[in-house]
Amino acid sequence: VLGGVTLLACILFNIFAKSYFKQLSVLFGLVVGYILAIVMGMVDFSGLKGSSIIALPHLMPFKPEFHAGAIVSIVLIFLVSATETIGDTSAMASSGLNRDVTPEETAGSIACDGFISALSAVFGCMPITSFSQNVGLIAMTKVVNRFAIATGAAIMILAGI
Structure with missing residues (x-):
């Protein structure tokens, strides 16, 4: 269902959108699909709990190994x-x-x-x-x-x- 709605949204945006927005039909379709996935409870935000809004990368997070x-x-x-x-x-x-x-x-x-x-x-x-x-x-x-x-x-x- 989710994939079908996303594909349909991409096709509809491609058919009915004008000029610049026609080129963004895949992006709009993905946004529609993502919003639908949130509504359907298919998106898990638990990984974001306890994380800060801004995080810098860690220098050398792994020990160097050579194989x-x-x-x-x-x-x-x-x-x-x-x-x-x-x-x-x-x-x-x-x-x-x-x-x-x-x-x-x-x-x-x-x-x-x-x-x-x-x-x-x-x-x-x-x-x-x-x-x-x-x-x-x-x-x-x-x-x-x-x-x-x-x-x-x-x-x-x-x-x-």
């Missing part, structure tokens, strides 16, 4: 992630800037991907990877602006605190 099997697996996963980063960087330069990517930009994007993944591990988080969806967004809007990206990053950081 050869895990290291080999992570290296293989990083090679796949690096391939995705190269593709995303090339697509962004091509679609957003109408030019080929430079070797320095490719090297910088891979270095940033590796650095931020290592930094995320210090806080007990999963490795980070580039998101191809953002390349599509830049291709659609043609907005290639560091201030816009930094503003979005600041909002995401504040939302995560």
Whole structure:
């Protein structure tokens, strides 16, 4: 029932919404589904009891351990992630800037991907990877602006605190 109502809400928003709101049909459908799940008693808020409104991440929440099997697996996963980063960087330069990517930009994007993944591990988080969806967004809007990206990053950081 819940899935059907959520799907129906997505379809209805997609059919009847105008302009910008039509692109947000999946988001509106998810909001409708979430509200219905709360009404149906399917959402458990017990994990939020006793937690503070703002919480900072803990530095090194786990004891560092090194296992050869895990290291080999992570290296293989990083090679796949690096391939995705190269593709995303090339697509962004091509679609957003109408030019080929430079070797320095490719090297910088891979270095940033590796650095931020290592930094995320210090806080007990999963490795980070580039998101191809953002390349599509830049291709659609043609907005290639560091201030816009930094503003979005600041909002995401504040939302995560």
